[in-house]
Ligand code: B12
Ligand code: SF4
């Protein structure tokens with residue numbers, strides 16, 4: 104077994120669905136990121152501006168790094184009838200918060216690298232200046248679809264992406280170079296808010312995921328009307344993708360088992376819910392990010408939207 108084979112085997116043992124190797128050379132899409140930010144598509148996510156330089160030059164994130172190990176973590180579980188009824192939660196947020204679940208297993212992978220001689224092994228899972236989808240594509244794990252998701256052939260896109268930057272010099276995998284979207288436009292056509300400006304360019308300020316999780320302040324009425332019952336995140340442009348319809352398989356990671364839905368929860372019932380009750384039910388899930396205040400806002404917007412256009 105080569106050192107890379109052993110790393111892949113350890114990643115599989117830790118429950119990761121795929122593992123690829125790349126290096127921290129500069130992003131080939133720096134101009135696309137600058138343009139995206141300049142057009143204001145990042146809305147109030149100011150951290151994306153602050154991180155832009157490091158995102159474009161991954162070497163600057165961990166100067167000692169010679170290789171980046173990229174993993175995919177499957178979070179898919181089929182929808183239950185309660186999941187499909189408003190108010191809806193995106194699939195990724197139905198289990199325990201992935202930052203901890205993936206972070207802990209990435210740390211174990213980093214420990215394995217240290218045992219193999221690495222002096223630097225730093226892990227990232229969503230919370231860092233890492234161009235995760237591009238690195239995953241470069242590590243041969245899939246292509247960036249028209250919905251901007253990293254899609255893996257024969258597997259789909261219901262994956263989180265994690266990475267370990269290390270000073271081990273490892274032979275990189277071949278980048279993924281083919282586009283398997285072809286003439287399909289299902290994701291672009293299905294987006295209820297018209298958030299795709301063009302294939303692979305998302306105006307986040309129109310995306311339900313941004314509006315219900317990241318945005319501060321009220322959800323504008325014209326977009327509230329189009330929430331289609333989504334109260335936290337949105338799965339539409341992933342659900343319609345033929346690669347998911349055909350290939351998505353239930354995750355084997357126990358922490359991603361759905362732990363609760365919002366069936367029976369309404370704007371009125373949340374108004375009467377205390378912070379303690381909310382924390383008891385959703386404390387260790389991604390819903391803690393917008394918190395009780397944010398979820399009250401979201402449920403009120405879902406309700407407003409269902410009444411139809413406001414005068
Ligand atoms: C900000 C952010 C968001 C924003 C903006 C999303 C976006 N598309 O940019 C919002 C809040 C809307 C969001 C939503 C979601 N997110 Co998010 N998000 C991020 C975050 C933190 C940064 C992404 C970013 O930099 N965006 C800026 C754009 C410009 O960069 P980019 O997406 O990498 O886009 C590249 C392409 O557009 C490409 N490009 C441009 N032109 C062209 C042309 C061609 C031909 C090609 C090939 C590429 C290309 O160049 C860009 C720069 O490299 C990443 C984590 C990370 N550190 O990367 C997670 C991340 C992308 N999100 C993730 C997830 C799961 C989601 C949701 C599915 C959650 C949900 N169910 O609600 C949705 C999906 C919505 C969607 N279609 O993207 C996962 C995606 C996993 C995957 N399989 O791809 C990530 C990687 C987190 C993680 N660690 O797992 N997210
Ligand atoms: S997550 Fe929903 S709102 Fe956002 S781009 Fe995809 S379909 Fe549109």
Ligand code: SF4
Pocket residue numbers: 248249250251254283284285287288289290291343344345346
């Ligand atoms: S729905 Fe079609 S166009 Fe969109 S990502 Fe999937 S294959 Fe590509």
